[in-house]
Amino acid sequence: MVKIEIPEDHPRKVSLETREKIIEGHTRHEVATAGLLAHGRGEAFDYLIGEKTNDIAKHAIKVAVAAMLTAHHPVISVNGNVCALVPAETVTLSELTGAALEINLFYYRKEREDAILGALKSAGAKEVLGTHDRPSETIPELSSNRRKVDPDGIGSADVILVPLEDGDRTEALKTIGKFVITIDLNPMSRTAVYSDITIVDNIIRCLPLMVEYARELKDTPLDELLKMVETFDNEKNLADSIKLMRTRLGDLSKNIGSLRQKIQPGANA
Ligand code: ATP
Numbered sequence: 001m002v003k004i005e006i007p008e009d010h011p012r013k014v015s016l017e018t019r020e021k022i023i024e025g026h027t028r029h030e031v032a033t034a035g036l037l038a039h040g041r042g043e044a045f046d047y048l049i050g051e052k053t054n055d056i057a058k059h060a061i062k063v064a065v066a067a068m069l070t071a072h073h074p075v076i077s078v079n080g081n082v083c084a085l086v087p088a089e090t091v092t093l094s095e096l097t098g099a100a101l102e103i104n105l106f107y108y109r110k111e112r113e114d115a116i117l118g119a120l121k122s123a124g125a126k127e128v129l130g131t132h133d134r135p136s137e138t139i140p141e142l143s144s145n146r147r148k149v150d151p152d153g154i155g156s157a158d159v160i161l162v163p164l165e166d167g168d169r170t171e172a173l174k175t176i177g178k179f180v181i182t183i184d185l186n187p188m189s190r191t192a193v194y195s196d197i198t199i200v201d202n203i204i205r206c207l208p209l210m211v212e213y214a215r216e217l218k219d220t221p222l223d224e225l226l227k228m229v230e231t232f233d234n235e236k237n238l239a240d241s242i243k244l245m246r247t248r249l250g251d252l253s254k255n256i257g258s259l260r261q262k263i264q265p266g267a268n269a
């Protein structure tokens with residue numbers, strides 16, 4: 001595949017490079033074709049928040065890490081998009097928080113499982129749950145492939161990080177009593193509204209920050225971490241994220257000119 005060179009000062013550089021990563025992940029069979037579309041939906045919401053991690057998201061990230069650090073058995077659920085975008089950070093976060101890694105796919109194919117497993121192992125993962133050679137149990141509320149979970153992973157987890165997740169599954173995880181953390185750029189998705197903590201941010205910015213906060217918070221007394229989690233209000237978090245988008249759109253509607261980002265002379269994209 002021809003790799004596209006994006007000039008340093010191109011206003012859409014990060015977004016275009018991220019797209020390349022997803023496309024490459026698709027070529028390696030990690031990302032499902034529907035995953036490309038899900039990424040596009042995420043991109044649209046990223047535009048609305050200005051493609052920056054805001055203070056609302058930073059707070060949610062901190063509390064999410066606190067919840068993972070206080071959990072008895074935290075698990076990170078990995079799908080193709082997560083694996084293609086942030087494999088190394090996902091493995092590092094699992095090490096810092098003691099969370100198990102579990103592959104869970106909406107569109108299961110052995111080829112995809114193998115590709116994701118290989119990528120996680122190359123990123124340093126020692127153990128990966130949810131693979132076909134492992135025992136499995138089912139979440140009764142779901143009919144698709146995703147109802148299969150690993151009994152040593154999601155099956156017995158108390159806190160689960162399910163980034164870029166579908167609403168049906170999040171709802172099912174809530175029904176069986178799990179504490180669910182998600183990363184979802186759309187604060188109106190069913191996943192966003194069913195979760196206990198929703199980080200409204202792009203996973204490419206969010207995961208490195210989760211790693212940073214995990215290092216920062218790992219020696220914080222347990223009661224302080226628990227207090228952070230107990231006092232978090234996800235409805236307020238989502239309402240504030242939606243308000244931020246509304247305010248930003250209001251400001252932009254008064255100053256369309258500010259959207260004309262110039263490509264510097266010499267740039268050729
Ligand atoms: P739901 O099923 O929760 O109602 P949906 O059907 O709109 O949501 P899905 O495709 O099931 O969407 O889930 C993918 C979610 O991940 C979407 O809400 C999308 O906005 C979000 N998303 C995609 N890419 C990213 C990304 N890079 N960072 C954060 N969120 C993302």
Ligand code: MG
Pocket residue numbers: 165166167168
């Ligand atoms: Mg969905």
